[in-house]
Amino acid sequence: MRMVATQPIQRIPESTLDEGSTGTLRGGDGVALAVARFGDPAAPPLVFAHGFGQTRHAWNPTARSLAGAGWHCVTADARGHGQSGWRDDGDYEFAQFIDDLALLARDAARPSDALKPILVGASMGGLLGIMAQAQQHAFRALVLVDITPRWESAGVERIIAFMRAHPDGFASYAEAAAAIAAYLPHRRERFGSEDRRPERLRRMLVELDNGRLRWHWDPRLLERIADGSERMQAALLEAARLIRVPTLLISGAHSDVVSAATIEEFLACVPHARHVRVAHATHMVVGDRNDVFAAAVREFIEPLRDVRGET
Numbered sequence: 001m002r003m004v005a006t007q008p009i010q011r012i013p014e015s016t017l018d019e020g021s022t023g024t025l026r027g028g029d030g031v032a033l034a035v036a037r038f039g040d041p042a043a044p045p046l047v048f049a050h051g052f053g054q055t056r057h058a059w060n061p062t063a064r065s066l067a068g069a070g071w072h073c074v075t076a077d078a079r080g081h082g083q084s085g086w087r088d089d090g091d092y093e094f095a096q097f098i099d100d101l102a103l104l105a106r107d108a109a110r111p112s113d114a115l116k117p118i119l120v121g122a123s124m125g126g127l128l129g130i131m132a133q134a135q136q137h138a139f140r141a142l143v144l145v146d147i148t149p150r151w152e153s154a155g156v157e158r159i160i161a162f163m164r165a166h167p168d169g170f171a172s173y174a175e176a177a178a179a180i181a182a183y184l185p186h187r188r189e190r191f192g193s194e195d196r197r198p199e200r201l202r203r204m205l206v207e208l209d210n211g212r213l214r215w216h217w218d219p220r221l222l223e224r225i226a227d228g229s230e231r232m233q234a235a236l237l238e239a240a241r242l243i244r245v246p247t248l249l250i251s252g253a254h255s256d257v258v259s260a261a262t263i264e265e266f267l268a269c270v271p272h273a274r275h276v277r278v279a280h281a282t283h284m285v286v287g288d289r290n291d292v293f294a295a296a297v298r299e300f301i302e303p304l305r306d307v308r309g310e311t
Contacts, residue, residue: 021036021037022034022035022036023036023037025103025104025107027079027096027099027100027103028099029087029096030085031079031084031087031100032084032085033076033077033078033084033085033100033103033104034056034076034077034082034083034084035074035075035076035107036056036063036074036075036076037072037073037074037075038063038064038066038067038072038073038074038075039063039066039067039070039071039072039073040067040070041072042072043070043071043072044070044071044115044117044118044305044306045071045072045073045108045109045117045118046063046066046071046073046074046108046117046118046119046120046301047074047076047101047104047105047108047117047119047120048062048063048074048075048076048119048120048121048125049076049078049101049104049119049121049122049124049125049128049129050075050077050081050123050124050125051124051125052123052124052159052163052225052226053081053159053163053215053217054081055077055081055082055083055204055216055217056076056077056082057075057082057203058122058287059073059120059286061290061294062120062286062290062293062294063075065294065298066294066297066298066301070305071301072108074104074107074108074117076100076104078125079092079096079097079100080217080218080220080221081216081217081218081221082216083216086218087218087220090218090220090224091224092218092221092224092225093224094131094225097124097225098128098132098135098136101119101125101129101132101138102135102136102138105117105119105132105138106138115140115308116138116140116308117139118139118140118141118143118304119132119133119138119139119141119143120143120297121142121143121144121145121147122145122146122285122286123145123146123147123257123283124147125145126142126144126145126146126147127147127149127232127236129142129144130142130144130149130239130240130243131235131236131239133239133243133245134238134239134240134242134243135239139245140245140304140307140308141245141246141247141248141300141301141304141307142245143247143248143250143297143300144247144248144249144250145250145285145286146251146255146257146258146284146285147257147258148258148262148263148265148266149233149236149237149240149265149266149269150233150236150237150262150265150266151233151257151262152256152257152258152262154256155255155256155257155258155283156229158256159257159283160222160226162179162183163215163222163226164222165179166179167219168212169205169208169212169213169214169215170205170212170213170214171212171213172213173201173213176201176204176213180201184282184284186288203216204216237265237269240266240269241270243269243270243273246272246300246304246307247270247272247273247274248273248274248275248296248297248300249263249266249267249273249274249275249276250276250277250285250297251263251275251276251277251278251285252277252278252281252282252284252285252288252289253277253278253280253281254280254281254282255281255282255283255285256282256283257283258283263275274300278292278293278296281293
């Protein structure tokens with residue numbers, strides 16, 4: 001795999017704010033990454049990596065909770081997502097995302113003693129974390145959220161079909177909310193109040209020149225990243241076998257992306273890993289059962305608060 005060198009630029013000054021303070025990092029190819037930080041910058045660091053088509057805001061409740069428990073939580077929009085930059089040429093590669101995550105890990109390291117962060121990565125973010133750990137030893141522990149190196153194609157195809165379903169965007173926030181409610185019927189009540197829809201969806205959508213709303217990610221990602229993801233599975237399995245740091249896999253009991261077979265295969269590759277299965281949760285574990293998810297993460301990371309891990 002071709003690697004792309006990265007080099008951070010000056011960070012936007014920040015203060016420690018409960019709601020997260022924002023800044024920017026820039027990769028070696030010039031793409032700016034939007035970053036938010038929660039809690040005391042001198043506390044042990046956690047880096048959160050979101051799933052494909054999501055943004056850093058998916059982590060806000062968890063980041064606030066764990067920052068309150070004495071952790072420095074760092075979230076970021078992946079390139080081509082949210083407020084991070086897009087490639088002008090649309091030429092996205094997995095190697096770029098891997099290097100971006102490793103850059104974020106280096107930036108998040110505690111300044112006083114360079115304590116490496118713990119990764120919490122969902123779906124795509126978890127896969128990037130596996131590769132970043134194998135190639136660059138970026139983290140001292142891994143929390144992988146409903147993802148394994150080999151996954152169930154039907155579940156991923158369902159996600160991609162939803163992402164492809166509205167190429168012209170939406171006429172209103174209500175129309176977008178209806179699409180999400182149909183896709184996630186078990187969470188329909190979250191989009192049931194008309195006056196709350198714009199507030200909930202504003203961070204997911206961007207307004208086009210014609211007034212329509214589209215998802216807050218570069219549609220070219222579907223061709224460059226989503227369509228090529230299955231070719232990565234062999235490399236991901238090999239990378240998983242190299243993991244030596246403490247590892248936790250959290251899966252949704254009703255996930256259609258991971259299964260008993262893919263979980264068993266992962267645990268065979270990483271025999272020291274722990275597995276927690278969250279009841280009444282789908283692939284969207286963080287949004288479905290955030291209280292249970294955050295508690296599982298905290299139980300795993302607390303004993304590792306000052307453990308350095310591999311170098």
